[in-house]
Amino acid sequence: MIENNFILREPLLDPKQKVIGFQFSWQQTNSESKLDAENLDYLLEFVAGHLNDEDGFLIGNSLVFLEALPELLHSESLKLFPAKNTVLILHKKYFADESVLNAVKQLRADGFGICLRGAEVSTLERSFFTFVSHIEVKLNASNFASQAKIYGALKQSSIRMVARDVATWQDFDACSALGLESFVGKLHLTPRPGSAQKSLNPSQTTILQLMEMVRKNADIQQLELVVKRDATLAYKLLRYINSAGFGLRTEIQSLKHAVQMLGYSPLYRWLTVLLASANTGGYSPVLLETAIVRGRFAELLGQMQMPKAEAENLFVAGMFSLLDRLLGLPMEEVLETIQLPDVVTEALLTRGGIYGPYLALSEACELNSMLVGSLAESLKIAAEDVNAAHLAALVWAKNVADAA
Known part of the structure; x- marks a missing residue:
């Protein structure tokens, strides 16, 4: 059929x-x-x-x-x-x-x-x-x-x-x-040869600090103090936030404005994207775009069956699933740098737990995989809904990638 x-x-x-x-x-x-x-x-x-x-x-x-x-x-x-x-x-x-x-x-x-x-x-x-x-x-x-x-x-x-x-x-x-x-x-x-990093660069270290502060709901003034250390970082973060079409009537002007309008969870996702794009080793742009599509795709699949706030974790899982290739660092080393929810870590390492099958399905759609049908069936998601989420994720990611 x-x-x-x-x-x-x-x-x-x-x-x-x-x-x-x-x-x-x-x-x-x-x-x-x-x-x-x-x-x-x-x-x-x-x-x-x-x-x-x-x-x-x-x-x-x-x-x-x-x-x-x-x-x-x-x-x-x-x-x-x-x-x-x-x-x-x-x-x-x-x-x-x-x-x-x-x-x-x-x-x-x-x-x-x-x-x-x-x-x-x-x-x-x-x-x-x-x-x-x-x-x-x-x-x-x-x-x-x-x-x-x-x-x-x-x-x-x-x-x-x-x-x-x-x-x-x-x-x-x-x-x-x-x-x-x-x-x-x-x-x-596939990462380009020579794109590997020996360690995180200063911008990535700052981004990881911000991600941990956001995870702990740190005071916005503390976040702003960290962001002010790197004007380029702040500029790129606001470009990403304003690129993705949240349906906001006004443009986000500052980190404080972003938190007031969106809350902490969406801010965490943009920091994840920023972390992936901060590699100075020369990663391929198509790899970053693929990671963004995968994250958004997994999130949209999750939204069909779980609360929006929980599905946001799937975006992070999708981005992190390619972060080792984007940063040129082993996944174990990447996961040592930041504290993620156990269910996200389980999905990343084994494709298990409640998030694993959604991540696996979004991955399978990137290749000519025989697993797509069985994964969709196990999640009780119709092919038409999978395809609609796939194209919606591509549209969303294209807007974000163009802001990189």
Whole structure:
């Protein structure tokens, strides 16, 4: 049944590691599964419905890549997407059909992108260039010089090249040198080599002090004294707080104002984000964005079945689950630096306790995991609700990451 499908997202990075888009697809436990027009049309409709509202497209300038079949090129669901943000992935074999070519021409005229799949770039006829905006390519490290020549020539056109199956940061750097954008598979969960820290830096030490003070509900004047030691820290904290759309009518102007308006619990979450982004060792921005999505996703899943205040702990658990990779420190060392509730620590170390399954489910949706369905079933959360929370978390995190 279509309603039992779970969404998988894959981030697209530009050569500077910035997240510039996502591909959305259904989890596929069978690699040989064929594309199904009904399933893909439902995906189009569902994603469009959750990434748009009366204010417009909710993830800014990000591109959305979606697999397509010829029968979907006239789908009513496509009209729900902003054309300039939407790229349809279409296999080269379909371009032999004149009706497909005509549909593609119309979509391009309307502003949609078309990504060509299954083409051999070195032998591709120039006539294709008028039909597509992107071409999928695969990096061949053993033939780098030849590829560099081919892709160098393509860069002179308006065609954007997109690398698939980029598995290591070394390969990503090679793609970047060639001017390729990259779908990074599991790489968005992998720290860049050389990003490890030997110890916490001064900003992180200050943030941890603030987190402990917030946990103990310290007097706001004491918190302000600590924050005043680092003007940059205070600025970044307020940027995060004001970025995430609490629905406040006024902008938060100070730490005291934040506590008065929001209380201590939301302040703790922003300090967690700030801690993750304070690494001076050169972590990948996609890793931070993934951590924020995971935290918010786990929190939204928890809100379906537990009080809001308790679910906020799931945000912290989600962020901390990648904090070791963001800081370049072992998880045990990270947990020694700050006192967390036992239930959060249990979720982090074993994915057990009351929070563990929610964290595990949000993690499973980041990869093509066979565990998603069973985890959702164990929590009695319908696939539609999981997917809605996933996209809502992405929208929320995109706003926060843009403020970093």
